[in-house]
Amino acid sequence: MSTRQPYQLVSREWKTEDTVFEINGVHIGRDRVMIAGPCAVENQEQICTITEFLSKLGIRFLRGGAYKPRTSPYSFQGLKTEGLILLREAADKYGMAVVSEIMSEDKISELVEYADILQVGTRNMQNYPLLRALGKAGKPILLKRGMSSTIEEWLLAAEYIVSSGNERVILCERGIRTFENATRNTLDIAAIPLVKSLSHLPVILDPSQGTGIRDLVPAVSKAAIAAGADGLIIEVHNQPKEALSDGDQSLYLDQFADMLPVLEEIAKLDNRRFGYTREKVRI
Amino acid sequence: MSTRQPYQLVSREWKTEDTVFEINGVHIGRDRVMIAGPCAVENQEQICTITEFLSKLGIRFLRGGAYKPRTSPYSFQGLKTEGLILLREAADKYGMAVVSEIMSEDKISELVEYADILQVGTRNMQNYPLLRALGKAGKPILLKRGMSSTIEEWLLAAEYIVSSGNERVILCERGIRTFENATRNTLDIAAIPLVKSLSHLPVILDPSQGTGIRDLVPAVSKAAIAAGADGLIIEVHNQPKEALSDGDQSLYLDQFADMLPVLEEIAKLDNRRFGYTREKVRI
Amino acid sequence: MSTRQPYQLVSREWKTEDTVFEINGVHIGRDRVMIAGPCAVENQEQICTITEFLSKLGIRFLRGGAYKPRTSPYSFQGLKTEGLILLREAADKYGMAVVSEIMSEDKISELVEYADILQVGTRNMQNYPLLRALGKAGKPILLKRGMSSTIEEWLLAAEYIVSSGNERVILCERGIRTFENATRNTLDIAAIPLVKSLSHLPVILDPSQGTGIRDLVPAVSKAAIAAGADGLIIEVHNQPKEALSDGDQSLYLDQFADMLPVLEEIAKLDNRRFGYTREKVRI
């Protein structure tokens, strides 16, 4: 093990080249990846409307929560299995891959059945039995940074997964908790280049959770791509004001579409393209 | 539900009087409770030496980790089942109750077999499936505050347990994460009277995790009792410098014994006594 | 200079014994000191009512802001010179010493004329030209910790004053800024014993600024004395609800009087007494 860092398998010292793996035609870690969708799956009409819209833009990754970790036991907790079924059906119809959150070990087999990437939320970043089990899940893992986790702790959480057998880990910066409450969290933009230098794993950014404010998402998304992020995960909704969760931070569909061209332009400056069907994006 | 607070069953509005429940002869929530022991069970000699010493002081609650959540996958992870067996044997020999950490749902039945109070660590405070399952565990739960959790989130985590059927929840302030790194965490001393005013649940404090520095533990323990805490949970070790985890914050046995009399004096000022066998304490 | 710490003159290594200096009959650093009064001097009636009340309790130190650093330029900024005159007159009438805030170098001579202890507020803790000038002021300085200052930075700020010629510095913990907004700041209780071990300077605590909530002040004051603080500085007001600033955190006069006896009891456990006229306290 490195004498400098407490993590090993996830480090650049262990493996110099970027980790790249293909899902649904996109080479994550080499192409830029765009993951979009609602905070939570609410019903068939909602998820189908959003998915159809995203697919027309060429987006290949659909996010949607079925099991939702909510601060209050009395808040909407997600549609659970039904939500996963709706998500899978919508994704299959439009040729998209599914990203959804896993909250406990006993749901791994179900998530593996319905989703293509299993997301570990910020509250579970240090749920070590879960991380170990995900090392054997056979699916890529999107590992969100804990809301008060240092970069070292985050990489060590990834080390739990990788050392348990699964190298396909996508790190996701989603903002940390600070004294500033004008935004929901404080996005740590410097974490993008710093983690890219420390680790070979892909790093994406969540501007929706990171800011909590819809109108800040385009500017922050541009910043993330400019800083070298391997992609974005963004909450969009056909009716944000009626959303059952996180409506304030969900983009309107048109708002989402409008920001894609400039993101591509910024990506091109690094000679990197977004991994979606280009001809579709241009229609 | 209260219009003022998002939690209900744990609130003072729902239930005015303090929640009090008896374990091993101590009325938690009315008596002050002292929980002491090593960070982790390491071997039979260690746990027996410590337990014997504590029992002679009249201490009735033995803490000890068997399943340890560690930031690195390469750190000592605890003796697991073997640790629980050693802990139970030592406790039984000296008439003590056992407090140990639960990290995942699939270990609840094992913990229930060996421990009297199940501790939820700071990293799992928002592990909602675990909290719900603990609502049905039939044993008291010691719920540590998340390292970056607000008081409201902490009370809502307790609400998950209570609303799932288990009112015997002990809240434990253990320090929050701040910019200050002279101490391991920053103890939120005002949380003690504030939570006591918002909730009927007992609230204790962990000066060991809260400071990370052995020599600060006595002063902070006095502060907690003076502020009205319902008790303390303290790491002690017969050989702190050889401890497999958290040695720097573990008290020497004599250091622990030396601070008990003044804690009792402070408790008396509120007309409250520590719940241990008084005659033993005086030898 | 010490190889371990970046500060020198304020360190325990430089000077082993506690710094003790006498003001108005109280040996600060040996006796416990109680400083009380309104956030700001508002008018003659207010300051006289409060001062008379405090003097009957035996309190020897009157606080009151004349120059107030306010976040908004449109908030009440203090009565300035007029406030200092009112403060001095009230204090003289009742035999008390005056503590008031200094905000800029060009007011030092005025403050020196009217006050006995010059307070440096949290926003000026790193106003180095001011600190250097206060090293030559010839009056004791009460140096509040910056709201996001580490303990090391705080001691280095004191080093600026001491190395400029003034060893009579009282350090004051007043809470740090964290993500928790249930209280105005998060009091760092462990800072009391930690700073006492690192430095020979007296350390007091401000439970009013530290919590921002009147009803938490008694519990936190007890905690501070139990933790070994050399005193307290507390906001009291004859009509908190009409206060021009900080009313929510100001104690009612009776509330203040009620908490004194238990503070004395806690102080006695360390064989230390509060520095006020004992017979008066007992009436």
Place this chain on the structure above:
Amino acid sequence: MSTRQPYQLVSREWKTEDTVFEINGVHIGRDRVMIAGPCAVENQEQICTITEFLSKLGIRFLRGGAYKPRTSPYSFQGLKTEGLILLREAADKYGMAVVSEIMSEDKISELVEYADILQVGTRNMQNYPLLRALGKAGKPILLKRGMSSTIEEWLLAAEYIVSSGNERVILCERGIRTFENATRNTLDIAAIPLVKSLSHLPVILDPSQGTGIRDLVPAVSKAAIAAGADGLIIEVHNQPKEALSDGDQSLYLDQFADMLPVLEEIAKLDNRRFGYTREKVRI
């Protein structure tokens, strides 16, 4: 005054259009501005070498500290008047404007003589007497965000200056203090679009102080421009490893030159250009 915000003159509600003012041929608030130079002026050779290099790139604004606020009284405190003279001479020789820090009211007349923009450092953001005096200084002010200041407090600090008579204020995000210590501060990238929406004042970003790590500066600079920042202030040094202060975060001269073209490309995506002599940049 607005019922929604506590600030008035700096708000978008008060004045819809961007504040734009010209200095040295650059329209700050409309053009993007690049300010570069060493942390501190150290000697004539250093400042001349750096200034010559920057001028060849077309940079129009030279930064350099003459009065340095240092955490320790024993650290290098700047060359003071001599530093200002060296800075002014170098700037004049190469046609550049000077940005330098003001620490106290009694130095304002001197700074006004030698500098074109007066910088208020993070430690003085709430030094209200200084802010008021700068409202009458007749020079533009670069107001750094306090290291633990909320956006609201920062805008209120600007309100102090503007309401005292000086509308030419440039806001500078320079990172806030958080628990994460992998970087010196945590840059709040979302503050850029958020403050631009709340206020008409120009907003720039300091990636050097914000990260504390040289190699992160290019990525973060790109992010800032992509997010809509009105410019950057960057520390560069001809010999960073020998720098008397902040060497770790100072760019090598070539490193600085290398990142300019891509910053310009990103700026162009918004139809905004950097305000420097373009032909020079291309040599």
